[in-house]
Amino acid sequence: MKFIQTKYIYTLLLLVILFSACEKALIEPNESSSAEKNFEIFWSDINNTYPFFSYDKVDWQDVYNANRPLVNASTSDDELFEIFKNMLRPLLDGHISLKKPNGVTWVNERPPYSSNFSFSLVRARYLNNKVTFVTAPEYSDKTKTDTIIRYGFINNNILYFHVGTFLTNLPIRDTLRNIVSRNPQLIGLIMDMRSNGGGILSSAQKLASYFTGTTQLYGYLKNKTGPLDHNFSENYGLYTQRDGFGAFGTKPVAVLTNRYDFSATEHFVMATKDLPNVTTIGDTTGGAFSPIIQRSLPNGIQYTVVSSITTDKYNNVFEKTGLAPEIYKTLTTIDFLAGKDPLIDAGIKKITE
Amino acid sequence: MAFSYNLMNLKKARSLAILLLFMTFAISSKGQESFNKISFSTGLAGSTLKDRVISSYIYKKKSIPVTGEYSYKGYKSFFGARFYFLSSKLKTDENKGFSYSGDLGTFIPDKVSGLTQSQVNFLMFQTKVYALGRIYFDDRFSLGLGGFAQYDIINKKFLVLDYVNKQKERFLSVGPQIMPVFISGQHEFQYALSASLFNIGSRNLTPEEGSGTKVSGASFFKNYFGLESRLTYSYSFSQNIGLDINYIFYYYQYKKPRKEQMVIQNLTLGLAIMF
Numbered sequence: 001m002k003f004i005q006t007k008y009i010y011t012l013l014l015l016v017i018l019f020s021a022c023e024k025a026l027i028e029p030n031e032s033s034s035a036e037k038n039f040e041i042f043w044s045d046i047n048n049t050y051p052f053f054s055y056d057k058v059d060w061q062d063v064y065n066a067n068r069p070l071v072n073a074s075t076s077d078d079e080l081f082e083i084f085k086n087m088l089r090p091l092l093d094g095h096i097s098l099k100k101p102n103g104v105t106w107v108n109e110r111p112p113y114s115s116n117f118s119f120s121l122v123r124a125r126y127l128n129n130k131v132t133f134v135t136a137p138e139y140s141d142k143t144k145t146d147t148i149i150r151y152g153f154i155n156n157n158i159l160y161f162h163v164g165t166f167l168t169n170l171p172i173r174d175t176l177r178n179i180v181s182r183n184p185q186l187i188g189l190i191m192d193m194r195s196n197g198g199g200i201l202s203s204a205q206k207l208a209s210y211f212t213g214t215t216q217l218y219g220y221l222k223n224k225t226g227p228l229d230h231n232f233s234e235n236y237g238l239y240t241q242r243d244g245f246g247a248f249g250t251k252p253v254a255v256l257t258n259r260y261d262f263s264a265t266e267h268f269v270m271a272t273k274d275l276p277n278v279t280t281i282g283d284t285t286g287g288a289f290s291p292i293i294q295r296s297l298p299n300g301i302q303y304t305v306v307s308s309i310t311t312d313k314y315n316n317v318f319e320k321t322g323l324a325p326e327i328y329k330t331l332t333t334i335d336f337l338a339g340k341d342p343l344i345d346a347g348i349k350k351i352t353e
Numbered sequence: 354m355a356f357s358y359n360l361m362n363l364k365k366a367r368s369l370a371i372l373l374l375f376m377t378f379a380i381s382s383k384g385q386e387s388f389n390k391i392s393f394s395t396g397l398a399g400s401t402l403k404d405r406v407i408s409s410y411i412y413k414k415k416s417i418p419v420t421g422e423y424s425y426k427g428y429k430s431f432f433g434a435r436f437y438f439l440s441s442k443l444k445t446d447e448n449k450g451f452s453y454s455g456d457l458g459t460f461i462p463d464k465v466s467g468l469t470q471s472q473v474n475f476l477m478f479q480t481k482v483y484a485l486g487r488i489y490f491d492d493r494f495s496l497g498l499g500g501f502a503q504y505d506i507i508n509k510k511f512l513v514l515d516y517v518n519k520q521k522e523r524f525l526s527v528g529p530q531i532m533p534v535f536i537s538g539q540h541e542f543q544y545a546l547s548a549s550l551f552n553i554g555s556r557n558l559t560p561e562e563g564s565g566t567k568v569s570g571a572s573f574f575k576n577y578f579g580l581e582s583r584l585t586y587s588y589s590f591s592q593n594i595g596l597d598i599n600y601i602f603y604y605y606q607y608k609k610p611r612k613e614q615m616v617i618q619n620l621t622l623g624l625a626i627m628f
Contacts, residue, residue: 225561
């Protein structure tokens with residue numbers, strides 16, 4: 001009997017030890033090397049927060065399966081950076097970028113689009129070299145100054161107004177309103193938005209309200225709120241921001257765009273393009289509408305991927321595709337050598353017709 | 354019985370029941386006793402969670418479980434009912450150093466509504482009933498064979514970006530249970546192994562804003578699997594009072610919409626009342 005008792009107790013203790021050890025057999029431990037951890041964080045964050053997988057037709061799990069075997073304890077940060085690039089390439093988000101701790105930056109490759117823009121050509125051939133520059137402290141470095149606006153007059157009755165960036169505290173709308181109110185002879189306005197990389201959304205929405213005249217809905221934004229594909233917030237309306245101090249009115253406006261217009265600039269174009277007195281001319285915009293969110297990995301690599309979907313007021317998505325102009329125009333080398341900017345010409349024609 | 358039910362008041366009935374139960378215990382106390390037992394235990398639980406709905410990280414935490422059980426050991430059968438409660442703030446260090454910020458500034462703060470990106474608030478309430486037939490090998494060693502039904506309420510709370518997500522999981526599961534019992538004087542060793550095979554389960558994910566996701570359904574082994582290995586040592590100070598030391602290994606997995614696995618290992622000490 002004593003033998004049975006001892007045998008039984010040992011058996012039970014053995015079961016306890018066995019099951020204690022079972023945990024690692026049942027739940028496979030994650031790899032602990034730096035490269036593997038950084039890979040898992042990167043993949044997991046995008047897996048839970050990226051909103052466009054269904055638009056991209058990308059199976060992120062397949063991306064994991066294809067790339068995870070490439071990472072092991074000896075993978076260097078530079079190699080990991082290249083792997084991340086390959087993983088991000090199929091995604092359409094126009095805000096995707098990677099940045100090494102040493103500052104080396106990668107943005108998702110795009111075709112080598114022409115900017116269709118030469119300010120020296122505009123200045124010399126259309127503004128008679130009479131240009132006013134409006135500068136402001138740089139947004140991220142106040143010790144430096146940045147040229148925000150360049151403007152002049154074509155034939156003394158068309159205002160040419162180039163907005164270089166929305167990344168500024170300069171009140172662009174007020175600046176434009178002051179110029180317009182001081183020049184009652186104007187018959188129209190060329191808003192040159194070419195190569196404006198965006199910036200502060202509210203700045204673009206305020207400028208747009210100068211043309212809409214009222215606070216107007218122009219689109220929607222919905223945020224990724226949960227880890228699964230359909231976890232989104234309700235649509236938040238995107239509105240122009242009216243201040244009540246007067247609008248541009250109904251005189252014709254030509255908005256010039258190119259493939260290097262991004263983010264807040266695209267919001268401006270989206271908000272104004274359907275107005276009856278506004279004509280968009282040039283090339284399609286860059287296609288990066290949603291607010292940027294930057295992340296940092298433990299190894300110092302930073303990356304930006306959006307976590308929300310922006311649509312126009314008809315719920316159309318223009319991420320990556322961009323907003324097409326009403327009148328498509330390019331600036332070729334031949335045009336440049338001939339001293340012509342077809343976009344400006346089309347703008348003048350539209351205003352004067 | 355000279356009394357009829359309609360003549361008995363509650364007090365008399367209770368006294369009679371206690372007397373009869375005591376007699377039952379007294380009669381069988383020399384061999385494989387038949388008795389009722391109520392026990393409450395608490396101690397330390399080590400929890401390990403890998404829930405791919407939340408992330409691919411492993412979350413861990415030690416916390417204090419509370420369990421209570423009523424059981425009956427009869428000459429031919431065992432049956433009982435148990436509850437188990439565990440609340441824990443599970444954490445991971447696998448994403449240490451990650452932040453929603455960079456040289457462009459801070460986009461999402463490290464802590465939102467008391468939660469961090471490395472944290473899962475976990476709550477589990479489990480109720481289980483079991484019934485087993487008893488086979489004797491000798492006067493001290495017997496084997497219980499039967500089945501159980503279990504209902505699990507599991508709530509989790511975690512962050513996605515700066516949105517609090519709540520995940521409610523409800524599992525009703527049944528399966529076989531085997532329970533060898535060895536009794537020697539004041540000492541009792543009891544081992545119980547049970548496996549959930551048939552399951553009706555649901556997981557309901559509700560983000561702080563917008564549309565959620567619910568998956569549910571019944572499955573035989575396919576979507577859900579649970580396993581419990583429980584060792585109890587009981588020592589009786591007297592015929593009515595004893596203590597229990599429990600080691601419980603609990604594992605469950607659920608596959609929808611993404612695979613979830615959890616292990617909880619408990620070591621508890623409790624007070625038992627026999628009657």
